[in-house]
Amino acid sequence: xxxxxxxxxxxxxxxxxxxxxxxxxxxxxxxxxxxxxxxxxxxxxxxxxxxxxxxxxxxxxxxxxxxxxxxxxxxxxxxxxxxxxxxxxxxxxxxxxxxxxxxxxxxxxxxxxxxxxxxxxxxxxxxxxxxxxxxxxxxxxxxxxxxxxxxxxxxxxxxxxxxxxxxxxxxxxxxxxxxxxxxxxxxxxxxxxxxxxxxxxxxxxxxxxxxxxxxxxxxxxxxxxxxxxxxxxxxxxxxxxxxxxxxxxxxxxxxxxxxxxxxxxxxxxxxxxxxxxxxxxxxxxxxxxxxxxxxxxxxxxxxxxxxxxxxxxxxxxxxxxxxxxxxxxxxxxxxxxxxxxxxxxxxxxxxxxxxxxxxxxxxxxxxxxxxxxxxxxxxxxxxxxxxxxxxxxxxxxxxxxxxxxxxxxxxxxxxxxxxxxxxxxxxxxxxxxxxxxxxxxxxxxxxxxxxxxxxxxxxxxxxxxxxxxxxxxxxxxx
Numbered sequence: 001x002x003x004x005x006x007x008x009x010x011x012x013x014x015x016x017x018x019x020x021x022x023x024x025x026x027x028x029x030x031x032x033x034x035x036x037x038x039x040x041x042x043x044x045x046x047x048x049x050x051x052x053x054x055x056x057x058x059x060x061x062x063x064x065x066x067x068x069x070x071x072x073x074x075x076x077x078x079x080x081x082x083x084x085x086x087x088x089x090x091x092x093x094x095x096x097x098x099x100x101x102x103x104x105x106x107x108x109x110x111x112x113x114x115x116x117x118x119x120x121x122x123x124x125x126x127x128x129x130x131x132x133x134x135x136x137x138x139x140x141x142x143x144x145x146x147x148x149x150x151x152x153x154x155x156x157x158x159x160x161x162x163x164x165x166x167x168x169x170x171x172x173x174x175x176x177x178x179x180x181x182x183x184x185x186x187x188x189x190x191x192x193x194x195x196x197x198x199x200x201x202x203x204x205x206x207x208x209x210x211x212x213x214x215x216x217x218x219x220x221x222x223x224x225x226x227x228x229x230x231x232x233x234x235x236x237x238x239x240x241x242x243x244x245x246x247x248x249x250x251x252x253x254x255x256x257x258x259x260x261x262x263x264x265x266x267x268x269x270x271x272x273x274x275x276x277x278x279x280x281x282x283x284x285x286x287x288x289x290x291x292x293x294x295x296x297x298x299x300x301x302x303x304x305x306x307x308x309x310x311x312x313x314x315x316x317x318x319x320x321x322x323x324x325x326x327x328x329x330x331x332x333x334x335x336x337x338x339x340x341x342x343x344x345x346x347x348x349x350x351x352x353x354x355x356x357x358x359x360x361x362x363x364x365x366x367x368x369x370x371x372x373x374x375x376x377x378x379x380x381x382x383x384x385x386x387x388x389x390x391x392x393x394x395x396x397x398x399x400x401x402x403x404x405x406x407x408x409x410x411x412x413x414x415x416x417x418x419x420x421x422x423x424x425x426x427x428x429x430x431x432x433x434x435x436x437x438x439x440x441x442x443x444x445x446x447x448x449x450x451x452x453x454x455x456x457x458x459x460x461x462x463x464x465x466x467x468x469x470x471x472x473x474x475x476x477x478x
Contacts, residue, residue, distance in 0.1 A: 008021060008110065010047075017054075019268035029067060035047075039089075040090065043110070046096065048100075054070070054072075081100055082100055091106075117210075119216075122217045125157060125219050126160045129158070150229045152226075153226050158189060169209050171185060172189070199226060202222075204219070262322055278300065310338055314339065317331075325368060325369055329404075329406070333355060335372070336376055340393065351393070354395070371469060382465075383464060394409045395408050409466040414465060430450075437449060448470060448472065
């Protein structure tokens with residue numbers, strides 16, 4: 001132990017050197033088994049380990065408790081075998097005498113502290129190698145542009161450095177700027193980087209001759225570029241984009257082709273169904289009309305000729321529109337009127353009808369073919385035919401909110417009574433109408449829909465049926 005002029009007690013232990021202040025607080029200074037502690041002229045605290053000598057700047061510590069000391073070892077001239085246990089002493093000339101296991105040494109602390117520190121010299125970058133994962137290393141000449149293909153992304157850097165005074169303290173630290181910013185410390189002279197990603201790099205290295213206490217200036221390699229793989233270059237990206245665009249186009253083309261084919265198949269199926277309904281309807285209807293005309297020929301030839309003309313017009317329109325799924329509202333009204341006039345020939349006073357169109361209705365509006373005739377046929381077949389004394393069919397076309405409403409109303413026996421009389425049949429006509437509306441609505445849902453209303457009188461008895469076809473203005477003008 002040693003007490004300085006400020007009352008600090010310096011204590012050497014097997015666990016290191018400690019400084020105890022006036023309040024009894026201990027401060028750790030350095031570790032190791034301390035052999036002796038010496039207070040030197042209020043300038044230094046000197047202590048020793050087995051093979052090292054320490055000198056601490058005492059005024060600096062007293063000023064702001066800064067711990068600043070230098071270490072001297074074998075390569076600094078402190079070549080004693082080990083520090084003795086009898087401490088050290090100061091002679092009249094200010095030299096410190098220290099006994100060791102094999103000799104005694106004499107040194108002057110101030111002169112020792114003024115000895116300049118050994119300055120490290122920057123290492124020499126001897127060579128740069130590159131390779132791919134399956135090849136041997138190839139040294140790159142100085143004139144090489146230092147640009148490597150993406151597959152040649154293994155790099156090796158060789159350093160050269162010598163330390164005559166302290167070879168066992170020679171150490172390097174290095175980093176590859178652009179890849180990692182942290183230093184790696186090593187005594188090896190070859191630094192290897194494997195499977196580097198593409199990018200720009202620069203190798204940086206430093207040397208130290210005191211185990212990393214003081215580092216030299218940096219030495220840098222030339223900038224190194226590892227090219228990106230072809231698919232990440234502009235041509236490669238354009239190729240990928242073109243490939244995806246081509247795949248997307250093919251998917252769109254074939255998807256669209258499938259959709260068009262399915263729509264065409266569906267349209268053909270609907271046309272076939274439409275023709276099938278006509279094929280069922282026309283022979284039976286034609287027979288009834290011809291029988292009625294035959295009856296009129298003998299009674300009223302002029303009226304018979306009139307109905308023959310109407311039947312001819314009706315047949316022509318039927319044939320001309322057999323392949324059309326849509327036609328104008330006016331054409332549908334004219335066709336339905338011809339149908340009702342011919343049916344009136346058969347039922348005479350038992351059938352009456354009326355057609356009214358609101359003045360602001362565009363009669364060129366396209367609607368599914370034969371829907372009105374289908375409603376009129378259902379009204380006659382299931383509603384009026386079994387009503388004593390006959391009845392009336394009213395066709396009304398009028399606007400309602402965003403829709404055009406096409407209504408066919410009869411004052412027949414109603415759907416419930418028709419069901420009792422088993423006159424409903426297969427309802428194939430209404431099924432075709434629903435399928436026609438589905439095709440009509442394929443682009444804009446709810447552009448057209450059918451509503452069937454059962455009518456009742458004041459006594460809540462069935463008084464007919466009303467078919468309402470709603471067609472949105474959006475569908476008309478799209």
